[in-house]
Amino acid sequence: MANALATVGRHPTNDMVLDDPRVSGVHLQLQRVDDHIRLRDAGSTNGTWLGQHRVMEIELGAGAEITVGSTVLQVDLDDAATTSPVSVHDSFGMLVGRSTVMRELFATLERIAPKEIGLLIQGETGTGKEEVARSIHIKSMRANKPFIVIDATALPETLADSLLFGHEKGAFTGAAERRVGFFEAADGGTIFLDEIGELSAPLQSKFLRVLERHEVTRVGGQTPIKVNVRVVAATHRDLRHEIEAGRFREDLYYRLAPVRILLPALRDRPDDIPVLCERLLSYIGDGRSSPLVIDASAVQFLSSQPWPGNVRELRNVLARAAALATDNVIRRVDVAGEGFGFRGMREERTPLDLTGTFGAAKERAIERFESAYLAALMKRCAGNLSMASREADLARHHLRELLRKRGLYGIPWDRETDV
Numbered sequence: 001m002a003n004a005l006a007t008v009g010r011h012p013t014n015d016m017v018l019d020d021p022r023v024s025g026v027h028l029q030l031q032r033v034d035d036h037i038r039l040r041d042a043g044s045t046n047g048t049w050l051g052q053h054r055v056m057e058i059e060l061g062a063g064a065e066i067t068v069g070s071t072v073l074q075v076d077l078d079d080a081a082t083t084s085p086v087s088v089h090d091s092f093g094m095l096v097g098r099s100t101v102m103r104e105l106f107a108t109l110e111r112i113a114p115k116e117i118g119l120l121i122q123g124e125t126g127t128g129k130e131e132v133a134r135s136i137h138i139k140s141m142r143a144n145k146p147f148i149v150i151d152a153t154a155l156p157e158t159l160a161d162s163l164l165f166g167h168e169k170g171a172f173t174g175a176a177e178r179r180v181g182f183f184e185a186a187d188g189g190t191i192f193l194d195e196i197g198e199l200s201a202p203l204q205s206k207f208l209r210v211l212e213r214h215e216v217t218r219v220g221g222q223t224p225i226k227v228n229v230r231v232v233a234a235t236h237r238d239l240r241h242e243i244e245a246g247r248f249r250e251d252l253y254y255r256l257a258p259v260r261i262l263l264p265a266l267r268d269r270p271d272d273i274p275v276l277c278e279r280l281l282s283y284i285g286d287g288r289s290s291p292l293v294i295d296a297s298a299v300q301f302l303s304s305q306p307w308p309g310n311v312r313e314l315r316n317v318l319a320r321a322a323a324l325a326t327d328n329v330i331r332r333v334d335v336a337g338e339g340f341g342f343r344g345m346r347e348e349r350t351p352l353d354l355t356g357t358f359g360a361a362k363e364r365a366i367e368r369f370e371s372a373y374l375a376a377l378m379k380r381c382a383g384n385l386s387m388a389s390r391e392a393d394l395a396r397h398h399l400r401e402l403l404r405k406r407g408l409y410g411i412p413w414d415r416e417t418d419v
């Protein structure tokens with residue numbers, strides 16, 4: 001593995017390509033973590049097997065053997081192997097990160113930003129896809145030209161052509177004026193195309209044509225207009241699955257993705273939490289008389305959370321904690337029970353993790369609920385266990401047990417506790 005993050009599967013764009021019909025297009029993802037490898041099944045059809053056990057996520061050391069389709073893979077850790085360059089910086093544009101995987105990413109972004117090359121960014125919600133696109137734009141020759149965001153999920157089918165390509169006056173009922181579309185408006189600059197996987201088939205064809213010919217024709221117009229845009233696309237799912245399922249055009253994929261970037265989930269890079277807290281708090285505290293700070297035990301707690309809503313969720317948790325904190329210090333009690341995505345508002349899009357077995361998925365959902373409920377309860381009751389057990393209608397010993405199980409016992413909840 002040359003990269004800290006790599007994929008294995010049948011599709012030719014994987015880091016390791018397996019010519020095995022029982023292997024999925026993108027079968028699994030590997031992440032190098034110190035002296036071992038974290039393996040995650042990427043939703044494969046036939047599964048990833050360690051002996052008799054089907055695994056979704058597992059940490060592997062040297063010598064471990066896993067089976068995918070009819071192929072057996074063995075982990076071999078070679079210290080002398082060449083690895084991808086890692087940036088000496090722990091930021092790129094507006095992005096910060098200290099983990100190896102992020103610094104490796106920054107090195108790639110530093111290299112490609114000034115080039116006229118397209119980019120496809122894949123990552124869960126809130127991992128920073130739009131921020132990557134914006135930072136690439138700022139670091140490119142196009143920086144003083146427009147940066148336009150198009151969300152494919154917000155393009156109504158009937159208006160999409162006119163929004164993207166513009167229309168001439170009188171082109172259709174209601175077209176009282178000539179209108180310039182997104183592509184023309186972005187001329188010379190960058191278009192960030194979010195949720196590209198949601199584009200309808202007709203729009204996929206139209207996008208491909210624009211990317212190939214570098215021109216658009218307004219609705220109701222005759223003459224093609226030259227446009228010079230760099231397209232950075234993003235998706236929360238692996239488009240190679242969509243290609244396999246016949247829902248996404250492979251030729252468009254290759255046009256969009258001369259370079260592909262996989263933004264890792266926040267739970268896979270806890271080393272980034274301290275520097276992220278520092279950066280996010282500097283924004284949140286902007287305008288305050290004294291800067292906001294976070295204490296070490298709060299950072300330690302946040303570093304152990306699963307963050308289904310990733311950096312966006314962390315930002316919101318810090319903003320909430322800052323609003324509630326009595327001084328400019330955020331302490332463990334201010335963030336207890338957070339980081340499970342549970343208190344996320346609807347627009348935060350922090351869905352339950354529905355992968356893996358029913359039992360494991362249910363346990364994760366319960367864990368999220370219990371942590372959020374217990375923290376809110378204990379804060380409301382200022383740590384008074386008797387009051388909390390009455391309010392929750394739980395026996396004291398049961399409540400104490402639950403608090404222990406969720407790592408929420410013994411926290412100084414605002415006022416004195418009676419535990």
Ligand SMILES: Nc1ncnc2c1ncn2[C@@H]1O[C@H](COP(=O)(O)OP(=O)(O)OP(=O)(O)O)[C@@H](O)[C@H]1O
Nearest residue numbers: 094095096097124125126127128129130131311312
């Ligand atoms: N590495 C980072 N450093 C600093 N801020 C970050 C980083 N990653 C994300 N953020 C911040 O987190 C928030 C969410 O990021 P962003 O909107 O780019 O995510 P996204 O992946 O595009 O999300 P979605 O898929 O839901 O649209 C933004 O406020 C962004 O500035």
